[in-house]
Amino acid sequence: MRIDELFQFHFMxxxxxxxxxxxxxxxxxxxxVVVRQQAFAGHTLSVIAFPGAAAAALAGAxxxxxxxxxxxxxxxxxxxxxxxxxxxxxxESAAIGSVQALALGLGFLFVSLYHGLLTELNSLLFGTFxxxxxxxxxxxxxxxxxxxxxLALVARPLLFASVDADVARAGGVxxxxxxxxxxxxxxxxxxxxxxxxxxxxxxxxxxxPPATAQLITPHPGRSFALSVVxxxxxxxxxxxxxxxxIYPVGFYVTSLSFGLxxxxxxxxx
Amino acid sequence: xFAHEFMRNAFLAGTFVAxxxxxxxxxxxxxxxxxxxxxxxxxxxxxxxxxxxxxxDPRIGLFAITIVVAVGxxxxxxxxxxxxxxxxxxxxxxxxxxxxxxxxxxxxxxxSGNGTAAVRVLFGSxxxxxxxxxxxxxxxAALAAxxVVAMARPLLFSSVDVExxEARGVRVRAIGLAFLGVLGLVAAExxxxxxxxxxxxxxxxxxxxxxxxxxNPYAGLALSASFALVxxxxxxxxxxxxxxxxxxxxxxxLAVAIYVVATAAxxxxxxxxxxxxxx
Numbered sequence: 001m002r003i004d005e006l007f008q009f010h011f012m013x014x015x016x017x018x019x020x021x022x023x024x025x026x027x028x029x030x031x032x033v034v035v036r037q038q039a040f041a042g043h044t045l046s047v048i049a050f051p052g053a054a055a056a057a058l059a060g061a062x063x064x065x066x067x068x069x070x071x072x073x074x075x076x077x078x079x080x081x082x083x084x085x086x087x088x089x090x091x092e093s094a095a096i097g098s099v100q101a102l103a104l105g106l107g108f109l110f111v112s113l114y115h116g117l118l119t120e121l122n123s124l125l126f127g128t129f130x131x132x133x134x135x136x137x138x139x140x141x142x143x144x145x146x147x148x149x150x151l152a153l154v155a156r157p158l159l160f161a162s163v164d165a166d167v168a169r170a171g172g173v174x175x176x177x178x179x180x181x182x183x184x185x186x187x188x189x190x191x192x193x194x195x196x197x198x199x200x201x202x203x204x205x206x207x208x209p210p211a212t213a214q215l216i217t218p219h220p221g222r223s224f225a226l227s228v229v230x231x232x233x234x235x236x237x238x239x240x241x242x243x244x245x246i247y248p249v250g251f252y253v254t255s256l257s258f259g260l261x262x263x264x265x266x267x268x269x
Numbered sequence: 270x271f272a273h274e275f276m277r278n279a280f281l282a283g284t285f286v287a288x289x290x291x292x293x294x295x296x297x298x299x300x301x302x303x304x305x306x307x308x309x310x311x312x313x314x315x316x317x318x319x320x321x322x323x324x325x326d327p328r329i330g331l332f333a334i335t336i337v338v339a340v341g342x343x344x345x346x347x348x349x350x351x352x353x354x355x356x357x358x359x360x361x362x363x364x365x366x367x368x369x370x371x372x373x374x375x376x377x378x379x380x381s382g383n384g385t386a387a388v389r390v391l392f393g394s395x396x397x398x399x400x401x402x403x404x405x406x407x408x409x410a411a412l413a414a415x416x417v418v419a420m421a422r423p424l425l426f427s428s429v430d431v432e433x434x435e436a437r438g439v440r441v442r443a444i445g446l447a448f449l450g451v452l453g454l455v456a457a458e459x460x461x462x463x464x465x466x467x468x469x470x471x472x473x474x475x476x477x478x479x480x481x482x483x484x485n486p487y488a489g490l491a492l493s494a495s496f497a498l499v500x501x502x503x504x505x506x507x508x509x510x511x512x513x514x515x516x517x518x519x520x521x522x523l524a525v526a527i528y529v530v531a532t533a534a535x536x537x538x539x540x541x542x543x544x545x546x547x548x
Contacts, residue, residue: 034354037353037354038353039304039353039354039356039357040303040304040307040353040357042357043304043307043357089301090298090299090300090301090480091298091477091480091481092301093298093301093302093303093304093473094298094303094473094474094476094477094480094528095477095532096303096304096473097303097304097306097307097469097470097472097473097474097477098470098473098474098477098524098525098528100307100469100473101467101469101470101471101473101474101521101524101525102470102521102522102525104467104469104470104521105467105470105517105518105519105520105521105522105525106518106522108467108515108517108518109514109515109518109522112513112514112515112518113513198368201361201364201365201368202361203357203358203360203361203364204361204362204365207354207357207358207361208357208358208361208362211354211355211357211358246372247369247372247373248368248369248371248372250364250365250368251365251366251368251369251372252365253365254361254362254364254365254366254368255362255365255366257358257361257362258358258359258361258362258365261358
Protein backbone atom coordinates (compact mmCIF):
# COMPACT_ATOMS: atom_id res chain seq x y z
CA MET A 1 0.00 0.00 0.00
CA ARG A 2 1.55 3.27 -1.07
CA ILE A 3 0.09 6.66 -0.52
CA ASP A 4 1.19 8.13 -3.86
CA GLU A 5 -0.91 5.42 -5.51
CA LEU A 6 -3.90 7.56 -4.54
CA PHE A 7 -3.03 10.18 -7.14
CA GLN A 8 -2.13 7.89 -10.00
CA PHE A 9 -5.61 7.25 -11.29
CA HIS A 10 -7.72 9.89 -12.92
CA PHE A 11 -10.91 8.78 -11.17
CA MET A 12 -9.19 9.11 -7.80
CA UNK A 13 -7.90 12.64 -8.47
CA UNK A 14 -11.39 13.54 -9.61
CA UNK A 15 -12.84 12.06 -6.42
CA UNK A 16 -10.39 13.99 -4.26
CA UNK A 17 -11.06 17.29 -6.05
CA UNK A 18 -14.83 16.75 -5.92
CA UNK A 19 -14.59 15.72 -2.26
CA UNK A 20 -12.66 18.89 -1.46
CA UNK A 21 -15.22 21.16 -3.13
CA UNK A 22 -18.09 19.33 -1.48
CA UNK A 23 -16.50 19.35 1.97
CA UNK A 24 -15.88 23.11 1.92
CA UNK A 25 -19.36 23.97 0.62
CA UNK A 26 -21.21 21.57 2.91
CA UNK A 27 -19.43 22.58 6.08
CA UNK A 28 -19.76 26.31 5.36
CA UNK A 29 -23.52 26.00 4.85
CA UNK A 30 -23.75 23.42 7.61
CA UNK A 31 -22.32 25.84 10.13
CA UNK A 32 -25.44 27.96 9.67
CA VAL A 33 -27.65 24.86 9.70
CA VAL A 34 -26.41 24.05 13.18
CA VAL A 35 -26.81 27.65 14.39
CA ARG A 36 -30.36 27.78 12.99
CA GLN A 37 -31.24 24.29 14.29
CA GLN A 38 -32.39 23.22 10.83
CA ALA A 39 -30.84 19.76 10.73
CA PHE A 40 -34.20 18.14 10.00
CA ALA A 41 -34.74 20.44 7.04
CA GLY A 42 -31.23 19.65 5.81
CA HIS A 43 -31.88 15.94 6.07
CA THR A 44 -35.17 16.34 4.22
CA LEU A 45 -33.46 18.21 1.38
CA SER A 46 -30.89 15.46 1.12
CA VAL A 47 -33.67 12.89 0.85
CA ILE A 48 -35.33 14.98 -1.88
CA ALA A 49 -32.20 14.52 -4.01
CA PHE A 50 -33.15 10.86 -4.31
CA PRO A 51 -36.51 11.20 -6.14
CA GLY A 52 -34.84 13.87 -8.27
CA ALA A 53 -32.16 11.48 -9.38
CA ALA A 54 -34.68 8.68 -9.87
CA ALA A 55 -36.98 10.92 -11.92
CA ALA A 56 -34.08 12.02 -14.08
CA ALA A 57 -33.15 8.37 -14.66
CA LEU A 58 -36.76 7.65 -15.58
CA ALA A 59 -36.89 10.59 -18.01
CA GLY A 60 -33.50 9.73 -19.47
CA ALA A 61 -31.99 13.05 -18.37
CA UNK A 62 -28.57 13.35 -16.69
CA UNK A 63 -28.81 12.42 -13.02
CA UNK A 64 -27.02 15.62 -11.97
CA UNK A 65 -29.86 17.69 -13.40
CA UNK A 66 -32.33 15.68 -11.32
CA UNK A 67 -30.34 16.23 -8.14
CA UNK A 68 -30.17 19.98 -8.48
CA UNK A 69 -33.68 20.53 -9.80
CA UNK A 70 -35.26 18.44 -7.04
CA UNK A 71 -33.25 20.09 -4.30
CA UNK A 72 -34.06 23.59 -5.52
CA UNK A 73 -37.77 22.72 -5.74
CA UNK A 74 -37.61 21.06 -2.35
CA UNK A 75 -36.04 24.16 -0.82
CA UNK A 76 -38.89 26.29 -2.14
CA UNK A 77 -41.44 23.79 -0.81
CA UNK A 78 -39.81 23.79 2.62
CA UNK A 79 -39.66 27.58 2.65
CA UNK A 80 -43.37 27.61 1.85
CA UNK A 81 -44.37 25.16 4.59
CA UNK A 82 -42.09 26.50 7.31
CA UNK A 83 -42.04 30.20 6.57
CA UNK A 84 -45.64 30.95 7.54
CA UNK A 85 -46.45 33.80 9.86
CA UNK A 86 -47.55 31.52 12.69
CA UNK A 87 -44.42 29.47 13.32
CA UNK A 88 -44.98 26.60 15.68
CA UNK A 89 -42.41 23.87 16.12
CA UNK A 90 -44.94 21.07 16.11
CA UNK A 91 -46.58 22.21 12.86
CA GLU A 92 -43.14 22.73 11.37
CA SER A 93 -41.92 19.27 12.33
CA ALA A 94 -45.06 17.64 10.89
CA ALA A 95 -44.73 19.68 7.69
CA ILE A 96 -41.06 18.83 7.14
CA GLY A 97 -41.74 15.18 7.93
CA SER A 98 -44.56 15.07 5.41
CA VAL A 99 -42.45 16.70 2.69
CA GLN A 100 -39.73 14.15 3.30
CA ALA A 101 -42.12 11.19 3.32
CA LEU A 102 -43.67 12.38 0.07
CA ALA A 103 -40.23 12.71 -1.50
CA LEU A 104 -39.35 9.16 -0.52
CA GLY A 105 -42.66 7.83 -1.73
CA LEU A 106 -42.16 9.52 -5.09
CA GLY A 107 -38.57 8.30 -5.30
CA PHE A 108 -39.60 4.72 -4.74
CA LEU A 109 -42.42 5.09 -7.26
CA PHE A 110 -40.00 6.36 -9.90
CA VAL A 111 -37.55 3.57 -9.18
CA SER A 112 -40.27 0.94 -9.54
CA LEU A 113 -41.52 2.48 -12.76
CA TYR A 114 -37.95 2.63 -14.06
CA HIS A 115 -37.32 -1.11 -13.58
CA GLY A 116 -33.68 -0.16 -13.63
CA LEU A 117 -30.69 -1.63 -11.91
CA LEU A 118 -31.02 -1.60 -8.16
CA THR A 119 -27.27 -1.28 -7.73
CA GLU A 120 -27.68 2.27 -8.96
CA LEU A 121 -30.15 2.88 -6.16
CA ASN A 122 -27.46 1.96 -3.67
CA SER A 123 -25.10 4.55 -5.01
CA LEU A 124 -27.89 7.14 -5.09
CA LEU A 125 -28.55 6.50 -1.41
CA PHE A 126 -25.10 5.70 -0.11
CA GLY A 127 -22.77 7.41 -2.52
CA THR A 128 -19.92 6.42 -4.74
CA PHE A 129 -16.68 8.05 -5.66
CA UNK A 130 -15.55 5.82 -8.48
CA UNK A 131 -17.48 7.31 -11.37
CA UNK A 132 -16.97 11.03 -10.97
CA UNK A 133 -16.45 12.56 -14.41
CA UNK A 134 -14.62 15.73 -15.39
CA UNK A 135 -17.94 17.40 -16.19
CA UNK A 136 -19.26 16.54 -12.75
CA UNK A 137 -16.20 18.12 -11.16
CA UNK A 138 -16.77 21.28 -13.19
CA UNK A 139 -20.45 21.39 -12.21
CA UNK A 140 -19.56 20.91 -8.56
CA UNK A 141 -16.95 23.65 -8.79
CA UNK A 142 -19.48 26.05 -10.30
CA UNK A 143 -22.18 25.27 -7.78
CA UNK A 144 -19.78 25.32 -4.85
CA UNK A 145 -18.31 28.68 -5.86
CA UNK A 146 -21.78 30.12 -6.44
CA UNK A 147 -23.09 28.98 -3.06
CA UNK A 148 -20.02 30.24 -1.20
CA UNK A 149 -20.21 33.61 -2.96
CA UNK A 150 -23.87 33.96 -2.09
CA LEU A 151 -23.13 32.92 1.48
CA ALA A 152 -20.39 35.53 1.75
CA LEU A 153 -22.84 38.20 0.59
CA VAL A 154 -25.57 37.36 3.11
CA ALA A 155 -23.43 35.97 5.95
CA ARG A 156 -23.71 38.93 8.33
CA PRO A 157 -27.47 39.55 8.18
CA LEU A 158 -28.05 35.78 8.06
CA LEU A 159 -26.13 35.26 11.28
CA PHE A 160 -28.03 38.13 12.88
CA ALA A 161 -31.38 36.69 11.75
CA SER A 162 -30.37 33.21 12.88
CA VAL A 163 -29.30 34.21 16.37
CA ASP A 164 -32.18 36.56 17.17
CA ALA A 165 -34.92 36.74 14.56
CA ASP A 166 -37.09 39.24 16.44
CA VAL A 167 -34.36 41.82 17.03
CA ALA A 168 -33.14 41.37 13.45
CA ARG A 169 -36.65 41.95 12.11
CA ALA A 170 -36.99 45.07 14.23
CA GLY A 171 -33.63 46.23 12.85
CA GLY A 172 -34.97 46.01 9.29
CA VAL A 173 -33.36 42.69 8.30
CA UNK A 174 -35.61 40.78 5.82
CA UNK A 175 -35.77 37.63 7.94
CA UNK A 176 -38.27 35.67 5.85
CA UNK A 177 -36.49 36.38 2.57
CA UNK A 178 -33.15 35.40 4.10
CA UNK A 179 -34.65 32.16 5.31
CA UNK A 180 -35.81 31.28 1.79
CA UNK A 181 -32.44 32.22 0.29
CA UNK A 182 -30.70 30.12 2.91
CA UNK A 183 -32.87 27.08 2.15
CA UNK A 184 -32.05 27.49 -1.55
CA UNK A 185 -28.31 27.54 -0.81
CA UNK A 186 -28.76 24.56 1.48
CA UNK A 187 -30.59 22.68 -1.27
CA UNK A 188 -27.78 23.34 -3.76
CA UNK A 189 -25.08 22.37 -1.28
CA UNK A 190 -26.93 19.20 -0.34
CA UNK A 191 -27.45 18.23 -3.98
CA UNK A 192 -23.72 18.65 -4.56
CA UNK A 193 -22.77 16.72 -1.44
CA UNK A 194 -25.12 13.82 -2.04
CA UNK A 195 -23.30 12.93 -5.26
CA UNK A 196 -20.28 11.91 -3.20
CA UNK A 197 -21.71 10.71 0.09
CA UNK A 198 -25.10 9.58 -1.20
CA UNK A 199 -28.42 11.14 -0.34
CA UNK A 200 -28.59 9.55 3.09
CA UNK A 201 -25.11 10.43 4.32
CA UNK A 202 -24.95 14.16 3.59
CA UNK A 203 -25.12 14.84 7.31
CA UNK A 204 -21.64 13.51 7.85
CA UNK A 205 -20.31 16.64 6.14
CA UNK A 206 -23.20 19.02 6.68
CA UNK A 207 -23.98 18.79 10.38
CA UNK A 208 -21.36 16.79 12.21
CA PRO A 209 -18.24 18.90 11.44
CA PRO A 210 -19.91 22.23 12.36
CA ALA A 211 -21.41 20.65 15.48
CA THR A 212 -17.95 19.46 16.49
CA ALA A 213 -16.38 22.84 15.76
CA GLN A 214 -19.03 24.69 17.77
CA LEU A 215 -18.33 22.42 20.71
CA ILE A 216 -14.64 23.32 20.56
CA THR A 217 -15.01 27.11 20.38
CA PRO A 218 -17.92 29.52 20.79
CA HIS A 219 -16.21 32.16 18.62
CA PRO A 220 -18.15 32.32 15.30
CA GLY A 221 -15.20 32.99 12.98
CA ARG A 222 -12.94 30.39 14.52
CA SER A 223 -15.56 27.66 14.69
CA PHE A 224 -16.54 28.37 11.08
CA ALA A 225 -12.93 27.90 9.92
CA LEU A 226 -12.54 24.86 12.13
CA SER A 227 -15.64 23.17 10.74
CA VAL A 228 -14.29 23.56 7.19
CA VAL A 229 -10.97 22.06 8.27
CA UNK A 230 -12.68 19.11 9.97
CA UNK A 231 -14.87 18.41 6.95
CA UNK A 232 -11.82 18.48 4.65
CA UNK A 233 -9.82 16.11 6.85
CA UNK A 234 -12.73 13.69 7.21
CA UNK A 235 -13.36 13.65 3.46
CA UNK A 236 -9.72 13.16 2.45
CA UNK A 237 -9.15 10.45 5.05
CA UNK A 238 -12.44 8.72 4.23
CA UNK A 239 -11.71 8.69 0.49
CA UNK A 240 -8.16 7.43 1.05
CA UNK A 241 -9.23 4.60 3.36
CA UNK A 242 -12.08 3.64 1.06
CA UNK A 243 -9.63 3.44 -1.84
CA UNK A 244 -7.69 0.69 -0.08
CA UNK A 245 -10.79 -1.09 1.21
CA ILE A 246 -13.78 -2.89 -0.22
CA TYR A 247 -16.32 -1.11 1.94
CA PRO A 248 -18.25 2.04 0.91
CA VAL A 249 -16.80 5.52 1.31
CA GLY A 250 -19.95 6.68 3.10
CA PHE A 251 -19.22 4.39 5.99
CA TYR A 252 -15.72 5.78 6.52
CA VAL A 253 -16.70 9.42 6.16
CA THR A 254 -19.61 9.12 8.61
CA SER A 255 -17.61 7.08 11.09
CA LEU A 256 -14.63 9.44 11.11
CA SER A 257 -16.88 12.43 11.41
CA PHE A 258 -19.00 10.96 14.19
CA GLY A 259 -15.98 9.55 16.01
CA LEU A 260 -14.41 12.99 16.16
CA UNK A 261 -17.70 14.48 17.40
CA UNK A 262 -17.97 11.92 20.22
CA UNK A 263 -14.31 12.41 21.13
CA UNK A 264 -14.73 16.18 21.39
CA UNK A 265 -17.91 15.81 23.44
CA UNK A 266 -16.15 13.50 25.87
CA UNK A 267 -13.09 15.74 26.18
CA UNK A 268 -15.14 18.91 26.65
CA UNK A 269 -17.22 17.41 29.45
CA UNK B 270 -59.32 -8.74 -3.65
CA PHE B 271 -59.59 -10.58 -0.36
CA ALA B 272 -59.41 -13.92 -2.17
CA HIS B 273 -55.63 -13.50 -2.18
CA GLU B 274 -53.91 -14.48 1.02
CA PHE B 275 -51.21 -11.82 0.63
CA MET B 276 -53.88 -9.12 0.47
CA ARG B 277 -55.56 -10.43 3.63
CA ASN B 278 -52.19 -10.46 5.40
CA ALA B 279 -51.42 -6.97 4.16
CA PHE B 280 -54.74 -5.65 5.40
CA LEU B 281 -54.39 -7.33 8.78
CA ALA B 282 -50.88 -6.00 9.44
CA GLY B 283 -51.54 -2.67 7.72
CA THR B 284 -54.64 -1.88 9.75
CA PHE B 285 -52.93 -2.27 13.08
CA VAL B 286 -49.68 -0.64 12.02
CA ALA B 287 -51.64 2.35 10.68
CA UNK B 288 -53.66 2.55 13.90
CA UNK B 289 -50.50 2.53 16.03
CA UNK B 290 -48.71 5.05 13.79
CA UNK B 291 -51.72 7.37 13.80
CA UNK B 292 -52.04 7.35 17.59
CA UNK B 293 -48.31 7.64 18.29
CA UNK B 294 -47.95 10.18 15.49
CA UNK B 295 -50.41 12.53 17.12
CA UNK B 296 -48.11 12.82 20.13
CA UNK B 297 -44.97 12.80 18.02
CA UNK B 298 -46.24 15.92 16.24
CA UNK B 299 -47.48 17.51 19.47
CA UNK B 300 -44.04 17.03 21.05
CA UNK B 301 -42.25 18.09 17.83
CA UNK B 302 -40.35 14.81 17.80
CA UNK B 303 -40.80 13.90 14.14
CA UNK B 304 -37.05 14.12 13.66
CA UNK B 305 -36.52 11.62 16.48
CA UNK B 306 -39.02 9.25 14.85
CA UNK B 307 -37.19 9.69 11.56
CA UNK B 308 -33.87 8.87 13.24
CA UNK B 309 -35.36 5.77 14.88
CA UNK B 310 -36.58 4.48 11.54
CA UNK B 311 -32.98 4.71 10.35
CA UNK B 312 -31.82 2.85 13.42
CA UNK B 313 -34.31 0.11 12.58
CA UNK B 314 -33.01 0.11 9.01
CA UNK B 315 -29.43 -0.37 10.13
CA UNK B 316 -30.43 -3.04 12.65
CA UNK B 317 -32.29 -5.01 10.01
CA UNK B 318 -29.38 -4.76 7.57
CA UNK B 319 -26.93 -5.81 10.28
CA UNK B 320 -29.04 -8.90 10.93
CA UNK B 321 -29.31 -9.57 7.19
CA UNK B 322 -25.53 -9.27 6.85
CA UNK B 323 -25.06 -11.70 9.74
CA UNK B 324 -27.67 -14.00 8.26
CA UNK B 325 -30.02 -14.08 11.26
CA ASP B 326 -33.70 -13.25 11.64
CA PRO B 327 -33.85 -9.45 11.41
CA ARG B 328 -36.57 -9.02 13.98
CA ILE B 329 -34.67 -10.04 17.08
CA GLY B 330 -31.93 -7.44 16.86
CA LEU B 331 -34.22 -4.88 15.33
CA PHE B 332 -36.64 -4.52 18.23
CA ALA B 333 -34.01 -4.60 20.94
CA ILE B 334 -31.75 -2.05 19.25
CA THR B 335 -34.49 0.36 18.24
CA ILE B 336 -36.13 0.48 21.65
CA VAL B 337 -32.80 0.82 23.47
CA VAL B 338 -31.71 3.66 21.17
CA ALA B 339 -35.10 5.36 21.56
CA VAL B 340 -34.91 5.37 25.34
CA GLY B 341 -31.22 6.28 25.24
CA UNK B 342 -31.90 9.28 23.02
CA UNK B 343 -34.56 10.42 25.44
CA UNK B 344 -32.18 10.05 28.38
CA UNK B 345 -29.40 11.99 26.60
CA UNK B 346 -31.72 14.69 25.28
CA UNK B 347 -33.21 15.61 28.64
CA UNK B 348 -31.12 18.70 29.34
CA UNK B 349 -31.42 20.31 25.93
CA UNK B 350 -34.84 19.49 24.56
CA UNK B 351 -35.05 18.38 20.93
CA UNK B 352 -31.36 18.87 20.23
CA UNK B 353 -31.55 18.09 16.57
CA UNK B 354 -27.80 18.44 16.08
CA UNK B 355 -27.21 15.47 18.39
CA UNK B 356 -29.86 13.41 16.61
CA UNK B 357 -28.46 14.43 13.23
CA UNK B 358 -24.86 13.58 14.02
CA UNK B 359 -25.82 10.29 15.55
CA UNK B 360 -27.97 9.03 12.78
CA UNK B 361 -25.60 10.09 10.03
CA UNK B 362 -23.29 7.54 11.57
CA UNK B 363 -26.07 4.96 11.97
CA UNK B 364 -26.73 5.29 8.25
CA UNK B 365 -23.03 4.97 7.52
CA UNK B 366 -23.09 1.70 9.42
CA UNK B 367 -26.13 0.71 7.36
CA UNK B 368 -24.08 1.30 4.20
CA UNK B 369 -21.35 -0.94 5.61
CA UNK B 370 -23.73 -3.79 6.49
CA UNK B 371 -25.37 -3.45 3.10
CA UNK B 372 -22.07 -3.89 1.30
CA UNK B 373 -21.14 -6.84 3.57
CA UNK B 374 -24.48 -8.40 2.80
CA UNK B 375 -24.05 -7.88 -0.93
CA UNK B 376 -20.53 -9.26 -1.06
CA UNK B 377 -21.37 -12.25 1.15
CA UNK B 378 -24.39 -13.35 -0.86
CA UNK B 379 -23.07 -13.34 -4.39
CA UNK B 380 -26.24 -14.91 -5.78
CA SER B 381 -28.25 -11.74 -5.19
CA GLY B 382 -25.58 -9.19 -5.90
CA ASN B 383 -27.84 -6.18 -5.92
CA GLY B 384 -29.61 -3.90 -3.51
CA THR B 385 -32.74 -5.97 -3.01
CA ALA B 386 -32.20 -6.31 0.72
CA ALA B 387 -31.79 -2.59 1.22
CA VAL B 388 -34.80 -1.85 -0.93
CA ARG B 389 -36.90 -4.29 1.06
CA VAL B 390 -35.86 -2.85 4.37
CA LEU B 391 -36.06 0.76 3.19
CA PHE B 392 -39.35 0.65 1.39
CA GLY B 393 -41.07 -2.35 2.90
CA SER B 394 -42.83 -5.24 1.33
CA UNK B 395 -46.28 -5.20 2.82
CA UNK B 396 -47.54 -7.50 0.08
CA UNK B 397 -44.87 -10.05 0.92
CA UNK B 398 -45.83 -10.75 4.53
CA UNK B 399 -46.57 -14.32 5.54
CA UNK B 400 -49.60 -15.10 7.71
CA UNK B 401 -47.51 -15.48 10.87
CA UNK B 402 -45.53 -12.29 10.17
CA UNK B 403 -48.79 -10.41 9.65
CA UNK B 404 -50.24 -11.72 12.91
CA UNK B 405 -47.09 -10.76 14.82
CA UNK B 406 -47.10 -7.29 13.26
CA UNK B 407 -50.79 -6.82 14.14
CA UNK B 408 -50.21 -8.01 17.71
CA UNK B 409 -47.23 -5.72 18.37
CA ALA B 410 -48.90 -2.74 16.76
CA ALA B 411 -52.06 -3.32 18.78
CA LEU B 412 -49.90 -3.48 21.90
CA ALA B 413 -48.31 -0.13 21.04
CA ALA B 414 -51.73 1.41 20.33
CA UNK B 415 -53.08 0.22 23.70
CA UNK B 416 -49.99 1.54 25.47
CA VAL B 417 -50.41 4.98 23.92
CA VAL B 418 -54.09 5.15 24.78
CA ALA B 419 -53.33 4.03 28.33
CA MET B 420 -50.78 6.80 28.88
CA ALA B 421 -52.65 9.40 26.81
CA ARG B 422 -53.77 11.58 29.74
CA PRO B 423 -50.47 12.11 31.58
CA LEU B 424 -48.59 12.20 28.26
CA LEU B 425 -50.86 14.93 26.97
CA PHE B 426 -50.51 16.88 30.18
CA SER B 427 -46.71 16.68 30.21
CA SER B 428 -46.47 17.49 26.48
CA VAL B 429 -48.57 20.63 26.69
CA ASP B 430 -47.28 22.13 29.91
CA VAL B 431 -44.22 20.51 31.48
CA GLU B 432 -44.00 22.75 34.55
CA UNK B 433 -47.64 22.45 35.58
CA UNK B 434 -47.63 18.71 34.97
CA GLU B 435 -44.53 18.35 37.12
CA ALA B 436 -46.09 20.45 39.88
CA ARG B 437 -49.16 18.22 39.82
CA GLY B 438 -46.99 15.17 40.41
CA VAL B 439 -46.88 13.77 36.88
CA ARG B 440 -43.60 11.94 36.37
CA VAL B 441 -42.73 13.84 33.21
CA ARG B 442 -39.38 12.22 32.58
CA ALA B 443 -40.62 8.66 33.04
CA ILE B 444 -43.59 9.33 30.75
CA GLY B 445 -41.33 10.84 28.11
CA LEU B 446 -39.02 7.84 28.19
CA ALA B 447 -41.93 5.39 28.08
CA PHE B 448 -43.32 7.26 25.08
CA LEU B 449 -39.99 7.02 23.26
CA GLY B 450 -39.96 3.30 24.04
CA VAL B 451 -43.36 2.92 22.38
CA LEU B 452 -42.14 5.04 19.46
CA GLY B 453 -39.17 2.69 19.13
CA LEU B 454 -41.49 -0.32 19.12
CA VAL B 455 -43.69 1.22 16.43
CA ALA B 456 -40.65 2.25 14.35
CA ALA B 457 -39.22 -1.26 14.53
CA GLU B 458 -42.55 -2.89 13.70
CA UNK B 459 -43.52 -0.54 10.89
CA UNK B 460 -40.11 -1.12 9.33
CA UNK B 461 -41.26 -4.68 8.70
CA UNK B 462 -44.48 -3.62 7.07
CA UNK B 463 -44.16 -0.22 5.40
CA UNK B 464 -40.37 0.13 5.41
CA UNK B 465 -37.98 2.17 7.51
CA UNK B 466 -38.29 5.41 5.60
CA UNK B 467 -41.98 5.41 4.78
CA UNK B 468 -42.87 5.00 8.43
CA UNK B 469 -42.22 8.72 8.54
CA UNK B 470 -45.24 9.43 6.35
CA UNK B 471 -47.61 7.61 8.67
CA UNK B 472 -46.09 9.25 11.75
CA UNK B 473 -46.05 12.85 10.59
CA UNK B 474 -48.81 13.40 8.04
CA UNK B 475 -51.93 12.03 9.85
CA UNK B 476 -50.84 13.58 13.16
CA UNK B 477 -50.06 16.90 11.49
CA UNK B 478 -53.42 16.88 9.71
CA UNK B 479 -55.28 16.20 12.96
CA UNK B 480 -53.48 19.06 14.71
CA UNK B 481 -54.49 21.41 11.92
CA UNK B 482 -58.16 20.51 12.23
CA UNK B 483 -58.91 20.37 15.93
CA UNK B 484 -57.47 21.54 19.22
CA ASN B 485 -59.41 18.91 21.16
CA PRO B 486 -56.86 16.17 21.99
CA TYR B 487 -59.22 13.20 21.98
CA ALA B 488 -60.87 14.23 18.74
CA GLY B 489 -57.37 14.79 17.39
CA LEU B 490 -56.21 11.30 18.39
CA ALA B 491 -59.27 9.74 16.76
CA LEU B 492 -58.82 11.83 13.60
CA SER B 493 -55.13 11.02 13.37
CA ALA B 494 -55.78 7.28 13.68
CA SER B 495 -58.59 7.40 11.10
CA PHE B 496 -56.46 9.38 8.62
CA ALA B 497 -53.69 6.79 8.96
CA LEU B 498 -56.21 3.98 8.39
CA VAL B 499 -57.72 5.66 5.33
CA UNK B 500 -54.25 6.19 3.84
CA UNK B 501 -53.28 2.58 4.52
CA UNK B 502 -56.45 1.02 3.10
CA UNK B 503 -56.58 3.41 0.16
CA UNK B 504 -52.93 2.77 -0.67
CA UNK B 505 -53.40 -0.99 -0.55
CA UNK B 506 -56.50 -0.88 -2.76
CA UNK B 507 -54.82 1.45 -5.26
CA UNK B 508 -51.73 -0.69 -5.59
CA UNK B 509 -53.93 -3.78 -5.96
CA UNK B 510 -55.89 -2.16 -8.79
CA UNK B 511 -52.77 -0.82 -10.51
CA UNK B 512 -50.02 -3.39 -9.84
CA UNK B 513 -47.18 -1.21 -11.14
CA UNK B 514 -47.73 1.26 -8.29
CA UNK B 515 -45.79 0.23 -5.17
CA UNK B 516 -48.08 0.13 -2.07
CA UNK B 517 -45.77 2.05 0.26
CA UNK B 518 -45.53 4.97 -2.16
CA UNK B 519 -49.31 5.03 -2.53
CA UNK B 520 -49.88 4.91 1.24
CA UNK B 521 -47.54 7.80 1.91
CA UNK B 522 -48.84 9.89 -0.97
CA LEU B 523 -52.40 9.49 0.27
CA ALA B 524 -51.36 10.40 3.82
CA VAL B 525 -49.62 13.54 2.56
CA ALA B 526 -52.61 14.42 0.39
CA ILE B 527 -54.81 14.28 3.50
CA TYR B 528 -52.31 16.48 5.29
CA VAL B 529 -52.32 19.06 2.50
CA VAL B 530 -56.12 19.21 2.42
CA ALA B 531 -56.31 19.47 6.22
CA THR B 532 -53.70 22.23 6.25
CA ALA B 533 -55.61 24.22 3.66
CA ALA B 534 -58.84 23.76 5.63
CA UNK B 535 -57.12 24.57 8.93
CA UNK B 536 -55.51 27.72 7.60
CA UNK B 537 -58.84 28.98 6.29
CA UNK B 538 -60.50 28.26 9.62
CA UNK B 539 -57.73 29.94 11.59
CA UNK B 540 -57.39 32.98 9.35
CA UNK B 541 -59.75 35.30 11.17
CA UNK B 542 -58.60 34.82 14.78
CA UNK B 543 -54.96 34.97 13.66
CA UNK B 544 -55.35 38.46 12.23
CA UNK B 545 -56.26 39.85 15.62
CA UNK B 546 -53.10 38.64 17.30
CA UNK B 547 -50.37 39.45 14.80
CA UNK B 548 -47.07 39.28 16.62
